[in-house]
Amino acid sequence: MTEPQGKRRAPRPFSEMRDVYDFLEDVRLRPSWYTFQPSVMHLQSVLFGFNVAVEIHGNAGATVFNPGGAFSEWLRHQINGQYGSLIWGYAIELEAKDRGLPAMDLFFDLLDKFRAETTR
Numbered sequence: 001m002t003e004p005q006g007k008r009r010a011p012r013p014f015s016e017m018r019d020v021y022d023f024l025e026d027v028r029l030r031p032s033w034y035t036f037q038p039s040v041m042h043l044q045s046v047l048f049g050f051n052v053a054v055e056i057h058g059n060a061g062a063t064v065f066n067p068g069g070a071f072s073e074w075l076r077h078q079i080n081g082q083y084g085s086l087i088w089g090y091a092i093e094l095e096a097k098d099r100g101l102p103a104m105d106l107f108f109d110l111l112d113k114f115r116a117e118t119t120r
Contacts, residue, residue, distance in 0.1 A: 020050060020065065021115065028108050038104045040096075044089030074114050 011026050027034045027043065035042035047065040064070045065088075072088045079095050086094070092110065096103035 020047070023050065024108075024111060031104050038102065039089075040092045040103045040107045041087070041089035043104070043107065044087060070118065071111075071114055074118065075110065078110060078113070 009029070011029055012022065014023075017023050017026070027046075031038050031043070034046055044065065051063055051066060066072070067087050075088050075091065079091060092107050093103045096106040099106065
């Protein structure tokens with residue numbers, strides 16, 4: 001994410017992150033730190049682990065990104081249900097391939113749209 005005057009924001013320490021969206025903004029800055037490859041399927045696995053950790057510690061967290069969660073349901077309408085029976089990470093990777101786009105770029109574009117539409 002670019003800040004005014006073209007400067008990129010520095011990554012934040014985990015202790016300064018408030019929620020899964022703060023975490024995803026850090027992933028956006030440096031995806032290779034969090035995924036084996038720039039893979040949306042790997043990112044989905046990371047988010048599943050994130051959710052397990054916050055639930056173990058008594059907080060509802062990233063359930064929006066669980067299979068069948070709000071993001072998954074929203075995504076099905078964005079890509080016309082074409083990959084509706086697949087996990088959302090794989091569906092985005094297939095959609096990105098069909099569009100000739102990098103999958104992580106498509107994920108973050110979709111994430112921005114999801115947040116804009118669901119936080120109204």
